[in-house]
Amino acid sequence: MILRQLRDDPADTEAVREISDAxxxxxxxxxxxxxxxxxxxxxxxxAGHLAATDPQGCWLAVQDGAAIGFALSMRREGLWVLALTAVLPQYQGQGVGRLLLERAQEHGRGCLRGMITVSVDPAAARRYRRAGFTLHPTMRLSGQLDRSALRDTGELPVHRGNHTHLHLLDSIDRRLRDAAHGVDHELMLRHYDELLVVDTVTGTGYCYRDGGTVKLLAATTRHIATRLLREALAAVPEGAEAKVEWLTAEQEWAVDVGLDVGLTVENHGYLALRGMRPPAPYLPSGGFL
Ligand SMILES: CC(C)(COP(=O)(O)OP(=O)(O)OC[C@H]1O[C@@H](n2cnc3c(N)ncnc32)[C@H](O)[C@@H]1OP(=O)(O)O)[C@@H](O)C(=O)NCCC(=O)NCCS
Structure with missing residues (x-):
């Protein structure tokens, strides 16, 4: 088996998709x-975006000419993020994941902080704890929305966001987690259904939604975060399952919103952090954190 850098080409990005799905x-x-x-x-x-922005953070494991595993990681202003890693089921438990993670972590050298959203796979939790991350158990909210409980959405004005808000988004990110998402916002803007923004004299915040899933939320106050989450949930298409993930205990404001609108709360995975506490009020996305 060899490890090589992931390329921003259709064969490699399709390999990442296939391995993830499996x-x-x-x-x-x-x-x-x-x-x-x-x-x-x-x-x-x-996969293509990260291979282009962070070639030394994105690795493919190849055996007999076929891709069997990958790790996608990025460095953003002193924060190292493992966006995704997976190994084909038939090759798991043989040390491939460890080698991929070690190689990706070399890219994060010099970063004091690290962040990973962790799946329910116990092998993943073991790998990240062994790599020095603190595992914060997370909750997931999901289900059909009680729309009657969403009617009163409050006074704060919420706007649709776009490219003109990029500096604002980066400022909020830096305040919340000491690192902007930077170029990743452009990809999220292109692919997610909606960006919502609050920008008032009392505070700011933003939230992405894609279909029924709230993807990423950051705000300078819990009041603004709550308003954004309710507004994002109100925009979930009729009949779609609503989902909000990766809530540590610090995000009780979001748990309360979920319970108010009829969602079910359950344990699901971890937020693995190194050198930092869970940012709040903040809901990481599974994709870019
Ligand atoms: C997580 C994943 C990438 C790890 O890759 P891998 O090649 O299986 O990992 P490794 O073989 O290097 O290490 C797995 C470790 O978990 C341990 N492990 C495996 N199954 C386990 C289980 N059910 N419970 C506890 N530990 C387990 C192994 O013993 C090994 O630990 P060790 O090296 O200290 O002995 C891979 O299992 C995977 O693709 N899982 C599904 C997708 C996923 O969850 N990705 C992570 C997203 S955060």
């Missing part, structure tokens, strides 16, 4: 779950 499909009890074409396109686009 590895995460094996983790979910309902293996009939088929990713939509939009989700597949996002997987490929994200």
């Amino acid at each position: 590895a995460f499909g094996a983790l979910t009890p309902d293996s009939t779950r088929v990713p939509t074409e939009a989700q597949a396109a996002f997987q490929r686009a994200r």
Whole structure:
């Protein structure tokens, strides 16, 4: 087996998508779950984006000419983020994941802080704890929305966001987690359904939503975060399952919103952090954190 850098080309980005589907499909009890074409396109686009922005953070494990595993990581202003890693089920438990993680972590050398959203795979939790990360257990909110509980959305004005808000988004990121998402916002703007922004004299915040899922939320006050989350949930398409993930105990404001609008709360995965506490009020995305 060899490790080589991931390339921003269709063969490599498709390999990442296929390995992800196989590895995460094996983790979910309902293996009939088929990713939509939009989700597949996002997987490929994200792999290509990170291969281009962080070539030394993105690695492919190749055996007999075929890709069997990958790790996608990035460095953003002193924060190292592992966006995604997976190994084909038939090659798991043989040390491939450890080698990929070690190689990706070399890219994060010199970063004092690190962040990973961790799946329910116990092997993943073991790997990240062994790599020095603190595992913060997370909750997930999901279900059909009680729309009658969403009617009163409050006074704060919420606007649709776009490219003109990039500096604002980066400022909020720096305040919350000491590191902007920078170029990653451009990809999220292109692929996610909606960006919502609050920009008032009392504070600021933003939130991405894609279909029924709230993808990333950062705000300078809990009041603004709550308003953004309710507004994002109100925009979830009729009949779609709503989902908000990776809530550590610091995000009780979001748990309360979820309970108010009829969502179910359950344990699901971890937020693995190094050199930092969970940012708050903040909901990381599974994709760019
Ligand atoms: C997580 C993943 C990338 C690890 O890759 P891998 O090649 O299987 O990892 P390794 O073989 O290097 O290491 C797995 C470790 O977990 C341990 N492990 C495996 N199954 C386990 C289980 N059920 N419970 C506890 N530990 C387990 C192994 O013993 C090994 O630990 P060790 O090296 O200290 O002995 C891979 O299993 C995977 O693709 N999982 C599904 C997708 C996923 O969850 N990705 C992570 C997203 S955060």
